[in-house]
Amino acid sequence: MPNQPTTREQDFRFARYATVTVAVAIAAVISIVLGCMFGFKAYGRYQARQDVQNYVKTSQVRANNQVKLNEIEIGQQQQRVKIEQQKAEIRKQNAIGIREAQDIINKTLTPLYVQHEMVDQLGEIAKSGKNSSVIYIPVGPDGLPVVATAGAKR
Known part of the structure; x- marks a missing residue:
């Protein structure tokens, strides 16, 4: 039975495999912890960049909306001015008509x-x-x- 390992060899192999497995597991845990730490930092940087981009986009949208609102208000104000000018013209024409009627009455009265x-x-x-x-x-x-x-x- 020369091909069969002895108990001592079996224990040695088991200890070697166990040591390698534990070392790999510890390295994996350390890698995961370090990866998480640096990954969170990287994710934080990425998120900060996205936040800035979102802020810029929303600021641009707000500015464009305000410009459109201002244009609408200017248009409405111009319409109000035209309406008041038309009302003034109507009053003027009424006054001219009344004055002409008074002139006719004064000539014949x-x-x-x-x-x-x-x-x-x-x-x-x-x-x-x-x-x-x-x-x-x-x-x-x-x-x-x-x-x-x-x-x-x-």
Whole structure:
């Protein structure tokens, strides 16, 4: 039985394999620990770089959004100005129309016509019976009817 190892040789082989296995396991554990330490640092650097890139991108998006909002507000303000200008033009045209109407009335309005209108209106008041306190005097010192209310001091 020369080919069969003795117990001592078997123990030696086992110890050698165990020592190598333990050494490999310790080296693997040390490598894992060191790898984690340096890996975390590398991951931290990578994450910091990504954070900066994200910050830059979001800042650019915010700036672009603000520019668009400003453009919209400027457009709205320009529309408001146009609306107010149009309203002012409408008021101006109304004033021109009123002034032209007044000019036409002033050209055709005579004191006799005013006197006639006043007499007609006083007649309507008297006929309605709703206002019995109006005193009608046909002719005043300037040729126009005079209106006095009841109880007025003379």
